[in-house]
Amino acid sequence: MRIGLAGVGRIGAFHASTLAGLDAVDEVVVADLVPGLAEKVAADQGLSAAPDIEALLRSGIDGLVIATATPGHAPLLRQALAAGIPAFCEKPVAATLDETIALAELAEGSGTPVHIGFQRRFDAGYRRARGAVEAGELGTVHAIRALTHDQEPPHAAYVPTSGGIFRDCSVHDFDIVRFVTGREVETVYATGENKGADFFAAAGDVDTAAALLTLDDGTLVTATSTRYSGGGHDVRMEVMGSAASLAVGLDDSLALRSAEDGVTFPAGPPHASFMQRFLAAYRAELTAFCDVAAGRTPSPCTVHDALQAFRVAEACELSRAQRRLVSMFEIPDAPALTKALR
Numbered sequence: 001m002r003i004g005l006a007g008v009g010r011i012g013a014f015h016a017s018t019l020a021g022l023d024a025v026d027e028v029v030v031a032d033l034v035p036g037l038a039e040k041v042a043a044d045q046g047l048s049a050a051p052d053i054e055a056l057l058r059s060g061i062d063g064l065v066i067a068t069a070t071p072g073h074a075p076l077l078r079q080a081l082a083a084g085i086p087a088f089c090e091k092p093v094a095a096t097l098d099e100t101i102a103l104a105e106l107a108e109g110s111g112t113p114v115h116i117g118f119q120r121r122f123d124a125g126y127r128r129a130r131g132a133v134e135a136g137e138l139g140t141v142h143a144i145r146a147l148t149h150d151q152e153p154p155h156a157a158y159v160p161t162s163g164g165i166f167r168d169c170s171v172h173d174f175d176i177v178r179f180v181t182g183r184e185v186e187t188v189y190a191t192g193e194n195k196g197a198d199f200f201a202a203a204g205d206v207d208t209a210a211a212l213l214t215l216d217d218g219t220l221v222t223a224t225s226t227r228y229s230g231g232g233h234d235v236r237m238e239v240m241g242s243a244a245s246l247a248v249g250l251d252d253s254l255a256l257r258s259a260e261d262g263v264t265f266p267a268g269p270p271h272a273s274f275m276q277r278f279l280a281a282y283r284a285e286l287t288a289f290c291d292v293a294a295g296r297t298p299s300p301c302t303v304h305d306a307l308q309a310f311r312v313a314e315a316c317e318l319s320r321a322q323r324r325l326v327s328m329f330e331i332p333d334a335p336a337l338t339k340a341l342r
Contacts (some may be wrong), residue, residue: 077114234270252267
């Protein structure tokens, strides 16, 4: 199988290395808009390079991994769908809600599979939590705590194009809450503040945020995010039920220390980045994409799924801006697609 990779920045180069190590992949062909970058990554990793992304799309690839900057996602996804090339696309699918809705409808009608990169769906802990909820092991689930705490903030130049902390960071929590519970969000109340670098406020963003979500079965979810978790990269979920509770990420890499005397857990060291935290999940995710591209399995995370997580992030931004409870009925959806999937 020949897999094309568009974009070889930090996450793209990481994906290139992962793809090259998969048994199902015979060749990885990379391309990038930055002159010479694809050739350098290809030489460093023993891969092939296309002269540009257009040439990559014409090179007879069996699947396309889209790992460019966000502005490149939607155009490349449209090109892949038009060419009938199965695509894996990093989130977000597009920078705006309207374009995400349009792409969800386009992808659904195209017959060409699209797999969106929410890697937590392939993490062993989150999959165990989903299984426990499905099997009723926890009894009635009444509350969930989800968090994404980055060890250090991104570069200042990234923030104005990131979409904001809810769309860029907490969106992973919104997706995994849907995945673990099988439920949809009904209402949102969100807030955020800045206590760090000035460039967050200058971009209209916040460096720390919290959201209270109410699911359609009454489950309450708190989701927090921050760009300043100096103790380590911290991504967790706690699912609390009437019969039992289960935690994801409660291991020796936990970026948290006890205030109690004599407690030695966790032993450490903590994770330093999301790529380290989810290394196995990224490999499992791209292995799954190879199965999707080969026609062996349907997409495990569709553009419709990405749209629903993005809608929650939109609701959070609206709630933060207007300091009020927001119903998901206020956030546009893809009506025909939503009706068809019910």
